[in-house]
Amino acid sequence: MSVVRGLGLSVFWGALFSTSLASAQIEQQPEWREMEEQERQRAEEEAKGPPKLTKPPKLVHQVPVIYPESARVEKRQGTAVLRITIDEEGYVQRLDVLQSAGADLDYAAMGAVANFVFEPAEVDGIPAPIQVDYKQAFVLKEEVREVLIRPPPVPDVTGAPPAPAPTVTQLPTEEEEPKLLNFLGVVRESGTKAPLADAEVYVQVGSPEEDTGEYTTTTGKDGRFELYGVPAGKHLVRLSATGYEQMTTVEEFSEDEAVQAIYYLPRRSYNKFETVIQSKREKKEVSRIALRREELSQVPGTFGDPIRVIENLPGMARAPLLGGALLVRGANPEDTGVYMDGVPIPLLYHFLALTSVVNAEFLETIDFYPGGFGARFGRATAGIVDVRTRDLRLRRCRGSAKIDLIDTGFFFGCPVTLWGEEVDSDAPSWRRITFAAAARRSYLDSLLPLFMQLFLPPGTGTLFASPVYWDYQAKLEYRPLAGHTFTLFAFGSDDALKVIAGGNVDADAFELRTQQTFHRVLAAWEWRMFPRLTNRFAPWVGLEINKVGLGSGDALGVNFDLAISTMGLRDDLRYQVMEGLSLNTGLDLQSGVFQFNAELPAQAEIGAFPRVLPRFSENQSLEEEGVGTALGAYVEAEIGPFAGVKVTPGFRFDAYELQRAMNYSAGPRLAVRWEVFPGTTLKGAYGVYEKMSDPQTRLGTLGNPKVWPERSRHHILGIEQKLTSKINVDFQVFYNLKNNLVVSSQRILGVEGGNVQAEYYSNEGVGNAWGAEILLRHELSKQFFGWVAYTLMRSEERERLGEQWMLSQFDQTHILTIVGQYKLPWHLPFREWSRTGRLPRGLWWNTGWAILSGDWSVGGRFRAVSGNPTTPYTSAAHDLDSSEFVAKTGSRRSARLPAFHQLDIRVDYKMAFDNFIVACYLDLLNVYNQKNAETMVWDFRYRESQPLALLPLLPVVGVNAEF
Numbered sequence: 001m002s003v004v005r006g007l008g009l010s011v012f013w014g015a016l017f018s019t020s021l022a023s024a025q026i027e028q029q030p031e032w033r034e035m036e037e038q039e040r041q042r043a044e045e046e047a048k049g050p051p052k053l054t055k056p057p058k059l060v061h062q063v064p065v066i067y068p069e070s071a072r073v074e075k076r077q078g079t080a081v082l083r084i085t086i087d088e089e090g091y092v093q094r095l096d097v098l099q100s101a102g103a104d105l106d107y108a109a110m111g112a113v114a115n116f117v118f119e120p121a122e123v124d125g126i127p128a129p130i131q132v133d134y135k136q137a138f139v140l141k142e143e144v145r146e147v148l149i150r151p152p153p154v155p156d157v158t159g160a161p162p163a164p165a166p167t168v169t170q171l172p173t174e175e176e177e178p179k180l181l182n183f184l185g186v187v188r189e190s191g192t193k194a195p196l197a198d199a200e201v202y203v204q205v206g207s208p209e210e211d212t213g214e215y216t217t218t219t220g221k222d223g224r225f226e227l228y229g230v231p232a233g234k235h236l237v238r239l240s241a242t243g244y245e246q247m248t249t250v251e252e253f254s255e256d257e258a259v260q261a262i263y264y265l266p267r268r269s270y271n272k273f274e275t276v277i278q279s280k281r282e283k284k285e286v287s288r289i290a291l292r293r294e295e296l297s298q299v300p301g302t303f304g305d306p307i308r309v310i311e312n313l314p315g316m317a318r319a320p321l322l323g324g325a326l327l328v329r330g331a332n333p334e335d336t337g338v339y340m341d342g343v344p345i346p347l348l349y350h351f352l353a354l355t356s357v358v359n360a361e362f363l364e365t366i367d368f369y370p371g372g373f374g375a376r377f378g379r380a381t382a383g384i385v386d387v388r389t390r391d392l393r394l395r396r397c398r399g400s401a402k403i404d405l406i407d408t409g410f411f412f413g414c415p416v417t418l419w420g421e422e423v424d425s426d427a428p429s430w431r432r433i434t435f436a437a438a439a440r441r442s443y444l445d446s447l448l449p450l451f452m453q454l455f456l457p458p459g460t461g462t463l464f465a466s467p468v469y470w471d472y473q474a475k476l477e478y479r480p481l482a483g484h485t486f487t488l489f490a491f492g493s494d495d496a497l498k499v500i501a502g503g504n505v506d507a508d509a510f511e512l513r514t515q516q517t518f519h520r521v522l523a524a525w526e527w528r529m530f531p532r533l534t535n536r537f538a539p540w541v542g543l544e545i546n547k548v549g550l551g552s553g554d555a556l557g558v559n560f561d562l563a564i565s566t567m568g569l570r571d572d573l574r575y576q577v578m579e580g581l582s583l584n585t586g587l588d589l590q591s592g593v594f595q596f597n598a599e600l601p602a603q604a605e606i607g608a609f610p611r612v613l614p615r616f617s618e619n620q621s622l623e624e625e626g627v628g629t630a631l632g633a634y635v636e637a638e639i640g641p642f643a644g645v646k647v648t649p650g651f652r653f654d655a656y657e658l659q660r661a662m663n664y665s666a667g668p669r670l671a672v673r674w675e676v677f678p679g680t681t682l683k684g685a686y687g688v689y690e691k692m693s694d695p696q697t698r699l700g701t702l703g704n705p706k707v708w709p710e711r712s713r714h715h716i717l718g719i720e721q722k723l724t725s726k727i728n729v730d731f732q733v734f735y736n737l738k739n740n741l742v743v744s745s746q747r748i749l750g751v752e753g754g755n756v757q758a759e760y761y762s763n764e765g766v767g768n769a770w771g772a773e774i775l776l777r778h779e780l781s782k783q784f785f786g787w788v789a790y791t792l793m794r795s796e797e798r799e800r801l802g803e804q805w806m807l808s809q810f811d812q813t814h815i816l817t818i819v820g821q822y823k824l825p826w827h828l829p830f831r832e833w834s835r836t837g838r839l840p841r842g843l844w845w846n847t848g849w850a851i852l853s854g855d856w857s858v859g860g861r862f863r864a865v866s867g868n869p870t871t872p873y874t875s876a877a878h879d880l881d882s883s884e885f886v887a888k889t890g891s892r893r894s895a896r897l898p899a900f901h902q903l904d905i906r907v908d909y910k911m912a913f914d915n916f917i918v919a920c921y922l923d924l925l926n927v928y929n930q931k932n933a934e935t936m937v938w939d940f941r942y943r944e945s946q947p948l949a950l951l952p953l954l955p956v957v958g959v960n961a962e963f
Helices: 002-016 032-048 069-074 103-113 142-149 306-312 444-455 829-836
Strands: 053-055 058-061 078-086 092-099 117-119 130-138 181-189 200-204 214-218 224-228 233-240 247-253 259-265 289-292 337-340 363-369 384-389 398-404 407-417 432-442 462-481 484-502 510-530 533-552 558-578 581-601 619-642 645-658 661-677 680-691 710-722 727-744 748-752 755-758 761-778 784-798 814-824 855-865 873-879 884-889 900-912 917-925 935-938 945-948 954-962
Touching: 069 103, 078 103, 092 103, 103 130, 181 247, 200 224, 214 224, 233 259, 247 259, 306 363, 306 384, 444 462, 444 484, 619 661
Parallel strands: 181 259, 337 384
Antiparallel strands: 058 117, 078 092, 078 130, 181 224, 200 214, 200 233, 233 247, 289 363, 363 384, 398 407, 398 954, 407 432, 432 462, 462 484, 484 510, 510 533, 533 558, 558 581, 581 619, 619 645, 645 661, 661 680, 680 710, 710 727, 727 761, 748 755, 761 784, 784 814, 814 855, 855 900, 873 884, 900 917, 917 954, 935 945
């Protein structure tokens, strides 16, 4: 429950760090979008008529064909006809032999053609895959006559005398003598163990120059193959598949028993730059930026954490240190909502923002809305981060493990057949359930003492507060029927700070007690009742525990304890009334019970009457408990597209209750998209967004129960332009008008019992944020992805009418981020060894270094940001009573820290073995060790200052294994 949770978190972090965490709220994207996209595409195809080839493919890179030595010796000539399937990027995707010139000549032609590169074909002006036929003639010429007369000796690679072989490989018929099934097996992909369909299995009988026959077949969808009547003896076996390295081995056959084998073919590339085909949701929002999991795990400076990638998008200001705060368009972090499968997350990052609280393997997509979001989202006035976890549609068990200098973790998922014969499919089945689990634990608290012993002089006094954290996720998915999906998702995390002392420092003299723990359990039922009607029902429960204690010796300490028990319910219903008209509606309920206890070191003795504060002595106790509820309902329509125009009006209503004090908010929303012509879209959005302030501002003890919801009005205009099939640009201008902001108040309401009744808080604050954003993005391709994001912004606020405007705490005028990741075309010698089979097999890892994939990728991130606002010191007065200098400040936030700039580089290298994949990475933060100022440090007279830089060059080395 956000209204209750905010009480503990705000007081907790206000006492410790003077900052507050962002509240989080969550929701899942329904699956009806795929059906809608398919129906829309079908309607467009019917309207267009049959597709037309507007541009044929053009060969731009050709590899010469090498005449096989066996054919030269035998003076064989021929013509092979291949059918080439060219993808929309111009690469060869598949090869089929239409006319054979012999196995060796066919393989020679296929080996060369597989490396051809074309200019993509275009169908109706759009790059599209296409099939073409290609002829390769093999003709012996005069310059090879000497070789034909005196051919070099060819070694017998089989080690056995040549044996005759039939020229036909097929199942026995009634007229033929039955043949023994003596060769069967399965072909899988190295590393992932996925079955390979249409892989060719070729058995060469005898030496190459004496081979009179061959046995060949192709694998089925399950990767299995069978061959009958292979003669006894040792024969060469060759396996090949489009997009995979060719493999050769020797098997010994007999007439008494069958050879059963499992073969693993390494892919030519295991890099995640390969094209991933998936349905794309039709856009209705104006400001949504969607990222896929393949783009997220290798961005420099994120430690491989996908959620941290959103910090590099336009509209997102730079957070201090390692980041972690969601600073959207100059707003406070608590003004941005975070949704994950419908469950609110009380904290998004672990201590120091080293990593998020969710394992990367559980994430599928992240949608970032810097403004103008639809009516489905509420209780936020700045932006939305919408995280969707992956569906567990696994055909086999898979897992991964990661270890680096910060933490280590694992992921494991597997389908389980409940009874009966094993279900070898990811289609819905009432006999199968799928589960997945992940966990992670940090160990900086173990590394810091070792670091101190190795690098600090003996006896040096040191005192560190090291973060210690762990998190877990577990999910069950059951799809008994095509229209029903049941999920049970549990996750949580725990954070603490551990005091580490060295040398002559006594750790017991300093008390530090911290704990942040949360647990969530979500149950969801998604039911497609009819092709046009889908409902998702998702109840959830949770528990949060927050503790902090600070103290030193006999001095007064600070202690906070907060416990929250929460529950919630979300129901989303979608109905497609007709083509071009859909209605969405839903309920969003959160409720919880909280208990809050605090001890504060307050001392006050005020003799005046009436007293502003009661008489205090020693530690003072504060206790609060109660119930809070937040109820939201929304309705939204999607109209169009008609003549390229799509309109999405919506309305949301929220009611808030805390300690029997009620508040209400209502917000209309509107988004319009107009595709002027293919590749160019104009867009605009307007919306009213409201949220309640932090709960401590509304409690009767230290707050004002009569404050209203804070409000922000979003105005957005923009244009999207598709430059190429992979490159697009998105430009937006925005203006956010804020009012009813809750600020501290000095107003006196009256006197009761000899004490002044203060208002404490009021809604007199106002603010605005305006600017422009541009995102130039290269979509994920086989070799590269990246983007350039630039934001020009100004965010201002004032606490009362008549006061001067000042910069908001998180205003940053210029924000430039450049991100790029490139797959290098280099390959190690190991790659050739894997193709020739020169290295030994049969070791515990099956192939050892024989099938190193040679996948190298290098990425970089450069950021240049204006300095954060700061309040300067103008002078100081010497207080003779205390012998200290008392500083005098200038206008509030009238100066800025020095500009920030930083370069981060990441190198990834991936190795593939038969049964698993190993990825190694090096993440270098702040490569040129820039001294970026996080704050200014002044001398005791407040005359001179120097920047305090807290993040030096930081290398992070890690290894990730997948199976």
